[in-house]
Amino acid sequence: MRLFTAVLPPIPALQELADAVAPLHGLPGADRLRWTSAASWHLTLAFLGQVPAERLPELESGLAAVAEVHPAHRLRIAGAGRFGDRVLWAGVEGQTWALRRLAEAVTGAVAEFTGDTDAFGFHPHLTLARAGSHRGHRRAVQRVAAAELDTLAAALAPYSGPEWEAVELHLMESREEGGAVRYESLRSWPLADWS
Template sequence: MRLFVAVLPPTGAVRELVDALAPMRELPGAERLRWTGVDGWHLTLAFLGEVAAEQLPELERVLAGAVSGHGAHRLRLAGSGRFGDRALWAGVDGETRALRQLAEAVTTAAAGVIGEGEAFRFHPHLTLARTGSPRGRRRAVRRHVVEELAAFEGALAPFCGTDWEAAEVHLMKSEQDGGFAHYESVRSWPLARRA
């Protein structure tokens, strides 16, 4: 199974972002992007890669322990950014330090079971769209893609959603179907409630 650990934004936060993206999907170049499915929006804490089924019980046990030491925290989707000419994302504001500490804890716990996962430097974001493969692109085409992504990034930059409580962590399974990723929550654990 291809697995990762994530926090899922609530329906209200997703709806706000969908509304903010609606006019952007009419901008020139929007049809050339591969927009991520709203039902799969998540904040990745750790990529685990391929995990053998027999490792799953121990992985679940150590992740439960790692999560139990962390409390719920307030986040909001806000701003935008891009990864070069590859992807457009929405940013995350609020108690991101707590989110970063949670990401470090689950990454360390998982590594004790499955070894080092895929190289991943934590940067809280929600991926909105991807471009095609950069391999083989001519320099002029790459420059055009970067300009288009920069326009989308600028259009979304003022976005600031309502804050919400990140109160649960999910172990997610990723499956490819016809070139599109589908995600399913395998297990979830609550974060400690605030007093």
């Protein structure tokens, strides 16, 4: 099973972001990007990779323990940017310190499953689009995509969505079906209520 952990924004926040992203599809170069769907948007906390099904109880126990001691927190989807010349993302504002602590705790809890950590650190975001590449033209496509991504990120940069509360930690499975990747929440745990 290919697994990761995530926080899932509520549907109204995702719908508002989808409405803000829709006009970007008409900008120059947008048709050359692979756009993700609102149904797949999430805030990844840690990637686990392939995990044998028999290890799920151990993994779930560790994640439940993390959720018990980390509080629910207020966030909003806001701003935009890009990772290199490959990914367009929407950012996150609010109690990001709490989200960062949750991600650090999750990373620690799953370390024996992953065997390594992300060398780039935790950067909360929702992936909106990826630059495509064609055989033989990869470098040229990436250079053009960088300029396109700058334009798209600048167009979405002023966006600030509604505030919402992150209340659950999710264990997610990533599956490829018919060439498309689908994400499914296998299990979730409520975050602590410190109010």
